[in-house]
Amino acid sequence: MRGGVRSRAGAALCVVGLAAAAAAGCGGGVDERAVGVVRASWGDPQNALEPANTNEVQGGKVLDLIFRGLKRYDPKTGAAEDMLAERVESDDAQNFTVRLKDGWTFSNGEKITAQSFVDAWNYAALVDSRQKNAAFFSYVDGYEKVHPVKGEPTAKTLSGLVVKDPRTFTVKLRTKFSTWPDTLGYPAFAPLPRAFFEDHAGWLRKPVGNGPYAIDAYTRGSVMRLSRWDGYPGPDKAENTGVELRVYTDNNTAYTDLQAGNIDLVDDIPSTQLRNVRKDLGNRYINQPAGILQTLVFPLYDERWSKAGMEKVRRGLSMAIDREQITRRIYRGTRTPAGDWTSPVLGDKGGYKSGLCGDVCTYDPGRAKELIQEGGGLPGGRVTLSSNVDTGSHRVWMDAVCNSVNNALGDDRACTVNPIGTFADYRNKITQQRMTGLFRSGWQMDYPLIQNFLQPTYYTDASSNYGKFADARFDRLVDEANAESDTGKAVAKFQDAERVLAELMPVIPLWYQNGNAGYTAGLSDVTLNQFSVPVYERIKVK
Amino acid sequence: MGRYVIRRLLQMIPVFIGSTFLIFFMVYALGDPVAALFGDKAPDPAVAARIRAELYLDQPLWKQYLHYMGQILTGDFGTAFTGQPVLDLMADAFPVTLRLTIVAVAFEVAVGIALGVVSGLRRGRPADTSVLMVTLIVVSVPTFVSGYLLQYLFGVKWALVAPSVSPEATFAELLLPGAVLGLVSLAYVTRLTRTSLAENARADYIRTAVAKGLPRHRIVLRHLLRNSLIPVVTFIGADIGALMGGAIVTERIFNIHGVGYQLYQGILRQNSPTVVGFVTVLVLVFLLANLIVDLLYAVLDPRIRHV
Numbered sequence: 001m002r003g004g005v006r007s008r009a010g011a012a013l014c015v016v017g018l019a020a021a022a023a024a025g026c027g028g029g030v031d032e033r034a035v036g037v038v039r040a041s042w043g044d045p046q047n048a049l050e051p052a053n054t055n056e057v058q059g060g061k062v063l064d065l066i067f068r069g070l071k072r073y074d075p076k077t078g079a080a081e082d083m084l085a086e087r088v089e090s091d092d093a094q095n096f097t098v099r100l101k102d103g104w105t106f107s108n109g110e111k112i113t114a115q116s117f118v119d120a121w122n123y124a125a126l127v128d129s130r131q132k133n134a135a136f137f138s139y140v141d142g143y144e145k146v147h148p149v150k151g152e153p154t155a156k157t158l159s160g161l162v163v164k165d166p167r168t169f170t171v172k173l174r175t176k177f178s179t180w181p182d183t184l185g186y187p188a189f190a191p192l193p194r195a196f197f198e199d200h201a202g203w204l205r206k207p208v209g210n211g212p213y214a215i216d217a218y219t220r221g222s223v224m225r226l227s228r229w230d231g232y233p234g235p236d237k238a239e240n241t242g243v244e245l246r247v248y249t250d251n252n253t254a255y256t257d258l259q260a261g262n263i264d265l266v267d268d269i270p271s272t273q274l275r276n277v278r279k280d281l282g283n284r285y286i287n288q289p290a291g292i293l294q295t296l297v298f299p300l301y302d303e304r305w306s307k308a309g310m311e312k313v314r315r316g317l318s319m320a321i322d323r324e325q326i327t328r329r330i331y332r333g334t335r336t337p338a339g340d341w342t343s344p345v346l347g348d349k350g351g352y353k354s355g356l357c358g359d360v361c362t363y364d365p366g367r368a369k370e371l372i373q374e375g376g377g378l379p380g381g382r383v384t385l386s387s388n389v390d391t392g393s394h395r396v397w398m399d400a401v402c403n404s405v406n407n408a409l410g411d412d413r414a415c416t417v418n419p420i421g422t423f424a425d426y427r428n429k430i431t432q433q434r435m436t437g438l439f440r441s442g443w444q445m446d447y448p449l450i451q452n453f454l455q456p457t458y459y460t461d462a463s464s465n466y467g468k469f470a471d472a473r474f475d476r477l478v479d480e481a482n483a484e485s486d487t488g489k490a491v492a493k494f495q496d497a498e499r500v501l502a503e504l505m506p507v508i509p510l511w512y513q514n515g516n517a518g519y520t521a522g523l524s525d526v527t528l529n530q531f532s533v534p535v536y537e538r539i540k541v542k
Numbered sequence: 543m544g545r546y547v548i549r550r551l552l553q554m555i556p557v558f559i560g561s562t563f564l565i566f567f568m569v570y571a572l573g574d575p576v577a578a579l580f581g582d583k584a585p586d587p588a589v590a591a592r593i594r595a596e597l598y599l600d601q602p603l604w605k606q607y608l609h610y611m612g613q614i615l616t617g618d619f620g621t622a623f624t625g626q627p628v629l630d631l632m633a634d635a636f637p638v639t640l641r642l643t644i645v646a647v648a649f650e651v652a653v654g655i656a657l658g659v660v661s662g663l664r665r666g667r668p669a670d671t672s673v674l675m676v677t678l679i680v681v682s683v684p685t686f687v688s689g690y691l692l693q694y695l696f697g698v699k700w701a702l703v704a705p706s707v708s709p710e711a712t713f714a715e716l717l718l719p720g721a722v723l724g725l726v727s728l729a730y731v732t733r734l735t736r737t738s739l740a741e742n743a744r745a746d747y748i749r750t751a752v753a754k755g756l757p758r759h760r761i762v763l764r765h766l767l768r769n770s771l772i773p774v775v776t777f778i779g780a781d782i783g784a785l786m787g788g789a790i791v792t793e794r795i796f797n798i799h800g801v802g803y804q805l806y807q808g809i810l811r812q813n814s815p816t817v818v819g820f821v822t823v824l825v826l827v828f829l830l831a832n833l834i835v836d837l838l839y840a841v842l843d844p845r846i847r848h849v
Contacts, residue, residue: 128592260698
């Protein structure tokens, strides 16, 4: 409050010329910037900043700055590269031995040992900790004891985790999962210092990790100041002296601030500005693929959509959507038409194959109409599109998709939009299986693996399989892929599984989402990673 | 006078209970907020159940309400989903919004009344006509238009101020947002003052004052203005509550982390403790402002007595 009192005298002087208000020396006051610090836009994280409790991108930004795990995804290629891990080995794709590199500490000086990992993972998996990402540990043996669906846990720690020596621990998985080591770049697998357990509230006020930055000050809901940790032992040391994350409620304001030079980096360009952004920023505008796929899901728990013959109708609907035009007109190239069920960020080696879906994902109104008629027509002659409309301007593309379908069918009332007021309400309707027509779903990858795009979403009874798609052939191919120790062969199996999706079309792929960012002339080397998060440590300040 | 104040204060208790009740039920009607915490992913049933139990969401609605009211009586307004106590959020947000409101009210009082006096005393002349024109335009332009426009002009085009407000939100930084917030009310204050002044200018006591040969500034300030201010004060009093609660748009445009910001986050995330807590305090502010207005009547017009 002292700050407020002090400035009151100054304000009184200014009030005299209030109309000219801001004009004179009365405004401003924000601009004392430290040398070499990147001032970047941020959103208020939804949850407390525990690694296994952060499931959205804003909290993820902080974790990316202050934590390093066993592996890290290369911001360019997406390949999982060893960070703290010296090696992660297995003979049978089920029992893994993790060996840590020497010389890593937390920024408070504490040494990182195998115990730092095992404690963190046990905490994350235990149901009493209420961690939203607990399911990432469900592959580890003993998960059902620490995280039962109902009732109290019968164990406090995962039986599959055993510390062998300060630099070695073993992990036993419940089933074979050959690419499991590549999932370890996900922030939920980060190690935690003792302080996290001993003074939990204090740690949450000012988290301490082992990344290239350390937090100096954190005012919840408004600003976080981080500075480069000079003792950081990793290879990706920060190129700037620090990062200041500022919370914005309105991305228009952040964009205006960027234009005024009041902030250096904005990673969410408002849709209304997409038209001007090239003119405003020139080559300081970034538009590159991110690991996000937008889809429309059929409620296959509803017999009218799942009965035999309906796959023709489902495929027909997919062909009735003019993805090309919608992404160009509405999104101005910040989305690209989807041709498979993965994302371009995986790269060809990782399993992305643009033409895999083939004709069924290509706009062909004539063929679409034929297919739908062959399949017996839309149930009741109608289809609805549902989505929440409180954020993300979903209404606009839903109208466009419906128009596209209606034009193809030559029936103005075939497709209608069903807007749902709030995100929570929409999520509840999906979870309770109350959808009767197509509904929007978005999949943001957790780690750049083709497995992550297919298994959680289309495997029988998988956690995010909202349409309740179930197909024995698909499941078998995924199982085979997971047991395959050769990555190339595993990817081929996953693509075979994807071909089943193209045949049965339980979910229509719409478009791949890009990450956007803009920055001022004072920065260079600004890039986004596959999660559309800026790679802060590589940014240079002029 | 004392008894009048006490009676008014006691009236606030049922209003307080009624407003918390209504708001609580309205937020509750939006549905279960826990599913949204997991984003586009399916909620982990075990974790979701634990979170519901912790937030008391697994109880029937009336129990939740009683539990919430019980908490409030012990000074606990619950917690937001980030784990922060709502009381902390209030301690952060209300001073900021209060500063913003003070700037806005100061702006509308100073400029609004001055313009109203000028145009009221020069009725029908060019000065009066132009004031009427300008205020008409200001009233018809929505806040988000004037906000973005002035922000762009002052912040980007002329680069006189930073377009957004820092977390400290000092008075100096709040001048432009305060002006934007108070702009529409300023137009009303101008027009109210002008009309009231023009009406009273023909009153008998003014003619008497002129006949007594009092100096003009004394007639205008002591006699004319003071008697003309009653409708203006009523308006400003009601406006304080409206400005504090209605700053959502302005606070968003200028990135001010005040009451509007917290309410917006609370509504978006359907966090009932945040929304109910903040709105309840706003209701109390509104009531207090009205009480102060009523008391001011007696100061401005000696004929009014509160018993």
